[in-house]
Amino acid sequence: MPDVIVASARSLPLLLAIASLLTPGARAEEVSVAVAANFTAPMQEIARLFEQDTGHRAVLSFGATGKFYAQIAQGAPFGILLAADDRTPERIGREGLGDPQTRFTYAIGQLALWSRQPGYVDAEGRVLARNDWQHLAIANPKLAPYGQAAMETLARMGLTDQVQGRVVQGENIAQAYQFVASGNAELGFVALSQVMQGGQLRAGSAWIVPADMHRPIRQDAIVLKGAQANPAAVALMQYLRGERARAVIRAYGYAF
Known part of the structure; x- marks a missing residue:
């Protein structure tokens, strides 16, 4: 019995070292x-x-x-x-x-035209051609791909000149979203991920821009x-x- 105790004591440092390697998070x-x-x-x-x-x-x-x-x-x-x-x-x-x-x-990614107001954005984005809104938020197209996709979408719809004076730019897509969420812009091109969770729109109304309206x-x-x-x-x-x-x-x- 004493021999067994001595052997276990001698192997303890090795066993502890092995255990430390196997412990989750140790490395x-x-x-x-x-x-x-x-x-x-x-x-x-x-x-x-x-x-x-x-x-x-x-x-x-x-x-x-x-x-x-x-x-x-x-x-x-x-x-x-x-x-x-x-x-x-x-x-x-x-x-x-x-x-x-x-x-x-x-x-x-998927681009979406979003308003925090339910029922404001229609299923085809025709709201963009109306004149009853003052500001459209987009991300800076020189810095943010979603902003570039937004500008490509407006060009595809033939609305670039019509809305140009009402566009407000955020440095990134998060800032564009905040313009709309805060009410400083009635509409905004945002990432669908910002307004959707679990497959459902979290608030307001949105048009999911068809993928062929802009580069992927x-x-x-x-x-x-x-x-x-x-x-x-x-x-x-x-x-x-x-x-x-x-x-x-x-x-x-x-x-x-």
Whole structure:
């Protein structure tokens, strides 16, 4: 019996070391993620699930894709970019600011014309041609792909000149949404994800803009320079492809 006790005592440090490796979260890392403003709500939910399921942590920053590109080019310490388009991640890979082998489309966005007033927006967007509203909010088309899609939609409808004097621009899609939500604009082109959850419109009225009215809003992710070996970055890119994350993305009105 004494021999057994001595053997167990000697092996205790090894057993503790093995146990520490197997303990969830013991080797957890974190990654800083630049997230397109339209993807705020779903990514907050995904980040919570990601930490719960893997132990890794995603530290999120939200904003306009164009602004993030400028920050990344200046050396901002992000590990992953979740863009609102596919061109910016492609450019980042081409310029050596990220790993082009990691780029993939994590979602395809949908544009919506939204009012916080129920029944105000009709099913075909004809409200845009009326003169009983004062302000139409859009995201800055030079910085935000959803703003560019909004301008393409107006051009397709032949309404660019008619509404130009009533357009108010937000720096990003989140600000455009706030203009409408606060009542400072009667109408706004927003991301469907901002006004939809669980397959249902949360408030007001909306027209989901047909996909052929503008170029596809392919939203790509890419791992940025220096983060390729970060376990949290690798794990998050895998997680975004998984069914649990995709269920959240679908619930907010995105496609793949």
